[in-house]
Amino acid sequence: xxxxxxxxxxxxxxxxxxxxxxxxxxxxxxxxxxxxxxxxxxxxxxxxxxxxxxxxxxxxxxxxxxxxxxxxxxxxxxxxxxxxxxxxxxxxxxxxxxxxxxxxxxxxxxxxxxxxxxxxxxxxxxxxxxxxxxxxxxxxxxxxxxxxxxxxxxxxxxxxxxxxxxxxxxxxxxxxxxxxxxxxxxxxx
Numbered sequence: 001x002x003x004x005x006x007x008x009x010x011x012x013x014x015x016x017x018x019x020x021x022x023x024x025x026x027x028x029x030x031x032x033x034x035x036x037x038x039x040x041x042x043x044x045x046x047x048x049x050x051x052x053x054x055x056x057x058x059x060x061x062x063x064x065x066x067x068x069x070x071x072x073x074x075x076x077x078x079x080x081x082x083x084x085x086x087x088x089x090x091x092x093x094x095x096x097x098x099x100x101x102x103x104x105x106x107x108x109x110x111x112x113x114x115x116x117x118x119x120x121x122x123x124x125x126x127x128x129x130x131x132x133x134x135x136x137x138x139x140x141x142x143x144x145x146x147x148x149x150x151x152x153x154x155x156x157x158x159x160x161x162x163x164x165x166x167x168x169x170x171x172x173x174x175x176x177x178x179x180x181x182x183x184x185x186x187x188x189x
Contacts, residue, residue, distance in 0.1 A: 095108035
């Protein structure tokens with residue numbers, strides 16, 4: 001019986017050690033697979049985000065060109081509004097000029113009405129152009145924010161959760177239990 005135990009105990013130790021080594025190798029392989037999967041996924045994510053970033057930059061460029069045209073149109077409209085304002089003031093003063101005949105003053109009053117309508121229309125156009133500029137500016141800011149957010153999220157570090165599955169946790173616990181058993185066996189000697 002003693003001979004049997006003398007052969008059986010080293011055999012158990014050898015089996016436990018082999019299982020521990022196999023478990024450790026399995027864990028290393030799982031870690032390698034997780035890293036490989038993570039980097040493959042990360043590279044795909046970079047490629048997709050890179051495409052979306054390029055598209056956002058192109059959209060921003062087109063919007064800046066539209067913004068430039070709208071600013072030029074706004075400046076032109078404001079210049080026209082100033083000219084109409086000057087013409088309106090001149091027409092109002094002529095309409096109230098007592099040195100002119102009644103027929104000429106009536107003509108100037110009709111011109112005042114026409115100029116007021118043109119000026120109101122010009123101010124409406126100015127308001128529309130200002131609204132367009134605000135919308136373009138807001139959209140450019142939103143796109144820039146999306147670009148910044150996308151760039152800051154490229155380096156997320158959630159790969160550890162891919163590794164910490166129930167299977168891997170159980171394997172690690174089994175390896176730890178093996179280690180403790182072997183350690184106790186050594187301490188008994």
